[in-house]
Amino acid sequence: MTERERQHKQVLREFDNRRLENAKTHKLRQQEIYKLLPEIEQIDNQLNLDGVSLIRNMFNQLDNREQYQQQTNNLILQKKALLVENGYSRNYLEPIYNCKPCKDSGFIDNQRCNCFKQSLINLAYKQSNLDNLLATENFTSFDFSLYSPEVIPEIGKSPRQQIKYIHDNAVLFIEDFKHTYNNMIFLGKTGLGKTFLCNCIAKELLDKGHTVLYLSSSQLFKLLEQARFDKENLTSNSRNILQAIYDSELLIIDDLGVEAMTTFVPTDLFNIINTRHLNHLPTIISTNIDINDWAKLYSERIASRFIGNYVLYRFIGMDIRLYKKYGTNI
Template identity: 40%
Template sequence: MSDKYTLEVLKEYERLQDEAKNKQRQRQIEIYNKFPRIRDIDNEIARTGFEIASSIFKGIDIENYIKEQKKRITDLKIEKAEILSSHNYPVDYLEIQYKCNKCKDTGYIGNEKCSCFKQKLIDRHYKQSNLRDILNEENFDTFDFSLYSDQKYKDEPLSPRKNIEEIFTRCVNFTKNFDNTNENLFFFGGSGLGKTFLSNCIAKELLDKGKVVIYQTSSNLIQILRSLRFEDNAPKDQIEDFIECDLLIIDDLGTEPNTPYAQSELFNIINTRIIKGKKILISTNFPLEDLLSIYPERITSRILGHFTICEFYGDDIRIKKSINKRKARA
């Protein structure tokens, strides 16, 4: 990852820490003014902690003394928590509230970059902040099964409603078991059937868990890889992001130029991630049989052999959504 973005992220962590400390101070002023006893408790805890640290120089029974003082601190903390909770404040109201509790907004856990650090770098490289806005509306909680018909559809064994319920369950389980399986997902079917929506659901769930997710359309992916490989000043190490991220989502497979170069890049990305046990989600509007004729066997064999295939069918739900929105405004 380029030094420029790393420095940007480190400055952001400095800002986050300063912001968290300032907000903590504001909460302290609020609580101390309302409940002076809590200020006294905090001062007494600090004083007792200092006395414990300096007890080695007092020539006393250190072990018992430290035990007694620690019990005193525990009693004070309990009293403080009781005052806060009795007035409907969270017991940790006066603690620093970090954006990431794993690294405490430092970006590092020990000597290793925290997952939030990695995702911030990804966001900068691929301008994914727009995806985060989308995910506020498109997530598992907002998925609407009522848009799918419960009537038989053509020769399909399941109704569109039952089919999407099964796919939805598979997607939820994919995120729940993400660290324990090598499953990859392949979505295919006509446009407007929920493929991108469910991809966004998965992305949000994993982002919330601190996973590093890269989401690109197939055409954008090829464009990015081409520029990274052939432009003189392009940061070549960004190619590794596509290999090492926790989940790579390739949307709209088939919209990229159908050239030997594009096919070679797709194969290299898919094959390398499969070998490394890195997960992939691919979606396409093309029927499966068309993809088998468009792509060479080395790509299709990887998809058919290493992906769970999910077929989307039914009527375009975007039309139903549009109708529902007009009714709601009427």
């Protein structure tokens, strides 16, 4: 079962529980009113009898729908008037729905209702590990002015020109996501916006209904270590994340290189990037490890996969966190 299928199944369960809870509340309201206003119970009983009578007459080819409708309307008006007279809302005994268009089924004419789509998005946000960050770290708050416009002679570009180039390619990555398989590596020193741009991409894709999993490299390899040595104590959420590493539509590994290095890290990393590559599932990796050190730190075959299957985007300039704090690049 893929991450998308698991999320779909979980949302279906949530809608089932929602309907059950609302039906329970409706039943309690009905019992309350019947006890206080027995005449309303009589009206409901009469409405049920009239409905049965209408069906029987239709089977006998007697069409009295107009008379039935008029009588039903009169009874409903009496019922609502009694409720209002006794301090209740006129709709107090109506069925309770969080979403009236689909009546909490999640579907309208076999198509997903907007409420169901939004529930999937909300769940994807929660399971992406980015739920809180994306409210502030997104394309609407992306600020090019934080990057210096001064050209770096040995590169021939300014940090601002370079970040605009990377930004535009990130937008293309999102636009082509459904139809084109691409992987990206964001390479650069700390504080240049690599993680921020990862979060921008994640938010856009989550809002479009795609499954995204974000993990720092420390989180990733710690989880894999637990799965290897302490599997029986894994929580259900951890098990879901482990599966999502391999089947989420986008995996983001942030800060590759800061993890505690063990003999298992190169093998685990290769299995992840290779499995996802074989299944054409995109991966974005951010790192400050220079390309010349990939083979030395991990392995030749990992360096080969990175060079052959990923597009490298190099972030340049000075630490923008310092710029935000002190108002200057130092």
